Amino acid sequence: MVSNGRRRTALAFALLFVLYQAAEGIGTRLLGSVSVQAAFLLAMLVGAWPLARWLGFRGYEAYALEWRRATPLLLVGGLALALLMKYVAVCVGMALNVYAARAPESTPVAAVSFLSSIPWALLVTLVPSLAEDILTRGFPYRAARIHWQPWMFVLASSVLYVLDHLYRLGRGPTEWVTLFCFGLAYGTAVVRTGSLWLAVGMHWGWNLANVLIGDILPHDVLSAIWAPFLSAAAHLIMMGVLFAIPTQFERDGLDADLA
8 A cells, every 4th residue: 555655755746747847848839938938847946845845844955955055066066067068068079070160259249148148048047957956856866755775866867857858758769868868967966965956056057058158169060960979978977077076975984084
């Protein structure tokens, strides 16, 4: 028999999932409205708090989003790492003829337009990134109350991340592999820090880079086949970098050795 707690967990996840999918399914594809899309995403983020309370948590810590002293460092560090890796990936792609550089617009008007668009880009990339991170990583990591082995969580959350992209699954195996590699990096960020904030920073940074890169490093895609693999490789490199971050268990062991 399924316990009441399990039923609550399943229902809470289902509600968050429906709100997230409705943002694209109804807001973007059916109505073609950015405002409706944003409304669903904001409804999901706001609704995540009472659902967390319903599940017995105090609030957003149900999704490993409690605010700690290191949180700003994790968020900004992840953001910077992803922005850098996107830039490097495009540069490598240009060297390999996956991308072709375009001449940038050098007029003062273009520069002012770019700078004025940054606050908007920060917001419109943060909201969907945070919403998806709650659904595919924060919820299974803590709210689901599953005692994960770290490697199992990374794999499971990566599969969930792939499946969450319902409207992109039809693109085929290349898209699945790319999304899975994204999930590996973001899931590793969670288990290395015990927090969702680093994953949010990385995910946000990558989405932000996709918006800004056209102005920073204008380019055209020459090979639609190989371009996704550059993004996948960039995320695998980011995952490798994350192993330089000691886990809580490793920090406790180091402190004991130094005592």
